[in-house]
Amino acid sequence: MGQDKFQGWMGLDKNAIGNMKWQEFEPKPWAEDDVEIKITHSGICASDLHTLRSGWGETDYPVVVGHEIVGEAVRVGKDVPTGIKVGDRVGVGAQSGACHNQKGDCEACADGMEHVCKYSTDTFNSNWPDGSKAYGGYANFWRGKYSFVTKIPEAIPSDEAAPMLCGGITAFHPLVQHNAGPETRVGIVGLGGLGHFGVLGASKALKCKKVVVISRSSTKKADAMKMGATDFIATDEDKDWADKHAGTLDIIVSTVSSHKMPLEGYLQLLARKGVYVHVGAPEDKMPAFNMFSLIPKRASIQGSQTGSPRDIKEMLDLFAKTGVHTWNQNRPMKEANEAVKDLENGKARYRYVLCNE
Known part of the structure; x- marks a missing residue:
């Protein structure tokens, strides 16, 4: 009983x-x-x-x-x-x-x-x-x-499996939804609990061509590279970051919860038909942006949360395999x-x- x-x-x-x-x-x-x-x-x-x-x-x-x-x-x-x-x-x-x-x-x-x-x-x-x-x-x-x-x-050990059941699927599911794979260029905004899953999922599970971590500072750059990132953008340390990396990413998964994020700069990084998926959940409203960040290249903004039981099972099986x-x-x-x-x-x-x- x-x-x-x-x-x-x-x-x-x-x-x-x-x-x-x-x-x-x-x-x-x-x-x-x-x-x-x-x-x-x-x-x-x-x-x-x-x-x-x-x-x-x-x-x-x-x-x-x-x-x-x-x-x-x-x-x-x-x-x-x-x-x-x-x-x-x-x-x-x-x-x-x-x-x-x-x-x-x-x-x-x-x-x-x-x-x-x-x-x-x-x-x-x-x-x-x-x-x-x-x-x-x-x-x-x-x-x-x-x-x-x-x-x-x-x-998968129990202590590693536990955070996969929310954090893991939340960051990973948008990549699967948008068919990320060996030819995909991925950006992960924020290297926290969610962001580290995005990096691990994109680099090690899906073997994406390019995985770029986007953060305010470079303090976590070494960790990002150990997780499988191929590049790192520190937005507070490089004033020209948006111009330098414009049009280089197919999918951006944003895991941050700050309403002060440089959203328009992130959108500038998207390539033609690129998609920005927000999974962080700020307590305040998102910043304004210019629609011409999206219109000329048919880019889009989406939101995403967790995944279905089937999605979670498939993720666990893939993480175990890879x-x-x-x-x-x-x-x-x-x-x-x-x-x-x-x-x-x-x-x-x-x-x-x-x-x-």
């Missing part, structure tokens, strides 16, 4: 960063299409910070954040059809539920894009269809629907408050992962 009560790091108000409390909470009522996971690893994502401080809107406190969850399946409902069994190593990312077109009007689920389902359940700060709250991975257990639970390939390894720093679960503060202060290189003892 599963647990009646779970325990986790609870954010209680807008001052929760560094002030979470370890408390008991009640998971969703058990259903026979659920999987219960004993959490061993939970990655720390910038989304956790935005939610803890109500940066994207008022958070429904109390909240347990964490949506990069890996652990052992300890209870599996009799209606789970996916081959998951007790003892399997499994994971859950940023989304835990979707209508799968049962509502009838959800075109996303009908098209196999459950990650943008209009009736989705996020892994935290959300509600299940029965009205119960969804709690995340800074905890000892997680319970939820089987359809967003993914088996972890043997070749030997992509997360650059992460493991922290004990008991240090969650210190770890989120360190992430906020830019100290992560490049993903923090909380580990249960």
Whole structure:
């Protein structure tokens, strides 16, 4: 039988960063299409910070954040059809539920894009269809629907797999969407938790022709080159960077959350039919830009978030096959408050992962 009560790091108000409390909470009522996971690893994502401080809107406190969850399946409902069994190593990312077109009007689920389902359940700060709250991975257990639970390939250690379930798929999915491959020239804006996945995915998994990291300074250049980047642009150190590199990139994946970014300069880097995909999520509005940055070369701007369960499985399989390894720093679960503060202060290189003892 599963647990009646779970325990986790609870954010209680807008001052929760560094002030979470370890408390008991009640998971969703058990259903026979659920999987219960004993959490061993939970990655720390910038989304956790935005939610803890109500940066994207008022958070429904109390909240347990964490949506990069890996652990052992300890209870599996009799209606789970996916081959998951007790003892399997499994994971859950940023989304835990979707209508799968049962509502009838959800075109996303009908098209196999459950990650943008209009009736989705996020892994935290959300509600299940029965009205119960969804709690995340800074905890000892997680319970939820089987359809967003993914088996972890043997070749990927649990601590490396955890941040792949949100950060990895968020940065990698736009590359796949736009058919990045050996002839593609890719730019990654920002070398943080998301950006490092973009570099690893483009260089090592997809073997892209050119992978350029775009950052404000060159302090992380050595790391970028070790990850597989072929070039580095430091925008604060080279005033002519946009002119020098104009028209040289087919895809730009922007992972930054700053509303002060030099967006028009980034767009200048796009080649004909190039696409700029933004995956970072600023709390403020994006800067203005001139439409002639796009019109003459039929370039475009898009947004993207995570990926479907199938997308995540395909990414994990490819990362396992090509030997992509997360650059992460493991922290004990008991240090969650210190770890989120360190992430906020830019100290992560490049993903923090909380580990249960």
